[in-house]
Amino acid sequence: MSFQIEAFQNRYLAPGTTTVDAILQVTATAPAAGGNAALVVGFIIDTSGSMEGERIQAAKRAVLQAIEMLDERTTFFVVAFDATASVVVRESRATAANKIHAHGALRDLKAAGGTAMSTGLAAARTLFSRTPDAIREAIFLTDGKNESEKPAVVATELARCAGVFECDCWGVGTDWQVGEVQEIARGLLGKASLIPEPSGIGQAFAAAMAHASQKAVKDVRLRLWTPQGAEIVFVKQVNPTIEDLSSKAKVVSPLVHEYFTGAWSSHEARDFHVSIRVKPGNAGDEMLAARPSIVYLEPAAGSWQEQEVKSPKARIFASWTQDETLSSRIDHHIAHYTGQGDLAQAIEQGLEARARGDDGGATALLGKAVRIAYVSANAEMTQRLAKVVDVIDPVQGTIRLKKGVEKAATMDLQLESRTTKRVARGGSSA
């Protein structure tokens, strides 16, 4: 397993300008033969009273189907939570015997009680802590509000879980809070998604299993060297989703910072936007503004080995020139992701405006979102927006708010607002 890193930027700056922006495209390349990473998958399932009936039955079936997909090298466990958590299946190798045991244990699971999500996370953390050497992926399912505890309790527990395991979250139905579930997913390097009907849980979990078993390396970090006197303004992941990593920086040395991105699967690709402020230069001066590299842990003979990948193509430069035709150009990768950032913001603010009854503000903001989605050929987002607004003219961003929008459509749009379209390779500045 290795990585390819490539930087895209306009290196030319007008004299006096000190901010250097670049998009880094990082692609994991195929794993080397043999030496697979140990994987532990934990299911964290809401079994509060509201799950009773079709939801809990579908959730049980989905967990059992997902376990069937695992091979014997993988370890799994199942935690159920209402106001408190219990271990339904403790960590076990996915052998035929253990799968049969899981069937029995899940059969007796009943839905009752309140909802305290932190208890489920804490139980999973305890089990995951026993396998520090594995890639650890959790699947979290809920259907309701986190009504049995204060939000601060979840925040505290998330801080403990961060770095122990990663977690993708699903909410079934529409009676749950996007913000609550998203907080858990974002805190644990995962994604929050909506499953409209219980029948969809099986498919969602199967996809999650397929994704988890592709994970090949862990502790992947974007490492940035910057020269003396320079300052990192921000580091954001911009694809597949927008995540500001700036606050998660770890200082390795005065000139080297690292940004944690979790476990990656083979062939995974992510883009990052790096912004650096350098010391001012004169026309004709050139300097290296940043030297990005990828540091990761790779399975090797039963343990993990740290690797670093550098690339001459990943270097970010600052080059001052009097020539305005050079310095005024905006690299099209940066333009694209700046647009996707504006799109996410317009959606989030537009939905907020609509929720508080500001129809004028919502129309303007969601109209802007429709226009950016259309111009950047983000078809998925255009479709999601069309379920919430009537599009009159996508080029101008002329829309009308829909009456009687399905709640699921609004929640889905809110959940996916920061999912970006990947920049097209090559091409001219757009």
Place this chain on the structure above:
Amino acid sequence: MLCSNGHDSSELDYCSICGSAMSPRASAASAAGAPAAGPAGTCPSCGEPRTDASARFCEVCRFDFRNNRPGPAPMGRSSEAPAAPSPPPAPSPVAPPVTNASAAPTDVRPSAWELVVAIDPALDVEPDPSAPCPAKAPKRVVAVDRDLLVGREDDRRDIHPDLALADPGTSRRHAKIVRSADGTLALQDLASTNGTKLNGVDVAAGSRRPIRDGDQITLGRWTRIIVRGRP
């Protein structure tokens, strides 16, 4: 290796402390007082080191040195891809030397040359586990006392280059370092399979380019050759 600001850099291309280019020529020029347009020996527009004082255009941004203004639009190379191959510039065969002779860098012609041959794992962007980069191999210093064939040793075909490289990305007859009668050096790519770069710029297959103190030649999967003029 010391950079132009006197930092001890652990990197060969740009200083690991201040980010300035690790080119002794650029440092000598800036110490001597750079002209307003930019340090002598580098392009005033993009800062690329000038490999050929008689070339009219910058090899990277096509800045016109003779008229001191931006040249025609760059071709086949954009700022998004700093390491992308660039077509060689079109130096006019009758291009006179820089008109203002006093402003031109005054080269002290080194009387002897040597090549520092280093293995740079950072160049190995697509590592092959079956042939890992020997990152710990020591640097070699090779004197250029005659023309040198650079390439991969092949006993079976009885090819023994003067500068033999154990780099699977190099061709058996990859490049040649040529000494001219006037003591200057040139690099000639011998139509190698994977190409040769001079200061990060592709040398067109088969073409010959002058090389000078501080120039860096990269080839194969991990080989970096630094040119040094030994006075």
